[in-house]
Amino acid sequence: MRVLLSTYGTRGxxxxxxxxxxxxxxxxxxxxxxxxxxxxxxxxxxxxxxxxVPVGPPIRTLMRGTPPSPAExxxxxxxLVDTQFDVLPSAADGCDALVVAGxxxxxxxxxxxxxxxxxxxxxxxxVNLPSPHHAPPPRPGWPEPADAxxxxxxxxxxxxVDEQFRAPLNGHRAALGLPPVAGxxxxxxxxxxxxAADPVLGPWPDSHDLEVVQxxxxxxxxxxxxxxxxxxxxxxxxxxxxxxxxxxxxxxxIARWAVEVSRAxxxxxxxxxGWADLDLIDGQDDCFAIGDVNHQRLFRELxxxxxxxxxxxxxxxxxxxxxxxxxxxxxxxxxxxxxxxAARQVGAALDGPTATIESLxxxxxxALAPGTRERxxxxxxxxxxxGATVAARLLLDRLG
Numbered sequence: 215m216r217v218l219l220s221t222y223g224t225r226g227x228x229x230x231x232x233x234x235x236x237x238x239x240x241x242x243x244x245x246x247x248x249x250x251x252x253x254x255x256x257x258x259x260x261x262x263x264x265x266x267v268p269v270g271p272p273i274r275t276l277m278r279g280t281p282p283s284p285a286e287x288x289x290x291x292x293x294l295v296d297t298q299f300d301v302l303p304s305a306a307d308g309c310d311a312l313v314v315a316g317x318x319x320x321x322x323x324x325x326x327x328x329x330x331x332x333x334x335x336x337x338x339x340x341v342n343l344p345s346p347h348h349a350p351p352p353r354p355g356w357p358e359p360a361d362a363x364x365x366x367x368x369x370x371x372x373x374x375v376d377e378q379f380r381a382p383l384n385g386h387r388a389a390l391g392l393p394p395v396a397g398x399x400x401x402x403x404x405x406x407x408x409x410a411a412d413p414v415l416g417p418w419p420d421s422h423d424l425e426v427v428q429x430x431x432x433x434x435x436x437x438x439x440x441x442x443x444x445x446x447x448x449x450x451x452x453x454x455x456x457x458x459x460x461x462x463x464x465x466x467x468i469a470r471w472a473v474e475v476s477r478a479x480x481x482x483x484x485x486x487x488g489w490a491d492l493d494l495i496d497g498q499d500d501c502f503a504i505g506d507v508n509h510q511r512l513f514r515e516l517x518x519x520x521x522x523x524x525x526x527x528x529x530x531x532x533x534x535x536x537x538x539x540x541x542x543x544x545x546x547x548x549x550x551x552x553x554x555x556a557a558r559q560v561g562a563a564l565d566g567p568t569a570t571i572e573s574l575x576x577x578x579x580x581a582l583a584p585g586t587r588e589r590x591x592x593x594x595x596x597x598x599x600x601g602a603t604v605a606a607r608l609l610l611d612r613l614g
Contacts, residue, residue, distance in 0.1 A: 230432035339547035430601025458486025523548035535594030
């Protein structure tokens, strides 16, 4: 049995598929993965012995520097569809199933149809799937209406996806001898998408519009020890506050404000450099900068986590039972996870673009309150860790 896994995105998009790949191999399946060609992905897969196939331009290049204009984003999206149709058919050769994560995988279902293999679409957040219970997530380069109900906004979202992708998708489908697709988004999602999110932290709302298979979040145990200098910093004083924004460049001044607010209340600070290359604001010894470290180990040692609202970071902090302050930019599922943290009262959420040092201070006070920490610990005990195993078994059962 051989499975092709495919995604295009940052580490938060790739890591869950790596977790699934590990579980599939443990059950005897062979796995191949399509990811962006960034060295950190290809080298990690090589270290795990997983065949990798690069697709599209390096994602880190797109995420750094000046954000692409709407016209540039439109061109990138069309070029990515063309690249997928070039690469995926050979990558899928000899495979029994194609599992894809993210709307960017526009070509994948057509390729699966053409070569006659099973297709599974997965998302990491309920907000990415159409439902009357929530609005669609913000999509880069597309305006976000604020004056419409959820159904109207999802209808508008579908039209925008069609405007971007329907012509190039159907052109490729015609070349493969496949009939045209009327609605691109729902075609990509399929009529039975999988949701790889924790059912306590990010449940699928009751809805008859889609039959969603919720497996739990796809994670793997990180066995890496923490660096010696970080261990020494942690041991030298009380639990610090973590400030990090992953692959996202935070709104101006947010990282500096987070350090200042933490210090003003007597907390030491860990600054995670991330893809934005954040750095210390001065040379005081109550702050320490870190690179890529084991968050599963680290977060258990912290007073609070200030972050951007990525699915993986939110899940890891919740599992560690640590309070969170989520400061998202208006992008993808970040605002959704900020809302989930606030709704469960395990932290506080801000709107990154409108945040001020005063609103960040208030959010910090909420997160550090004793009741918040108690609720965070209680939630951490409920978070499941078997999502990738559940998904691997479901997939192999489906295949025979």
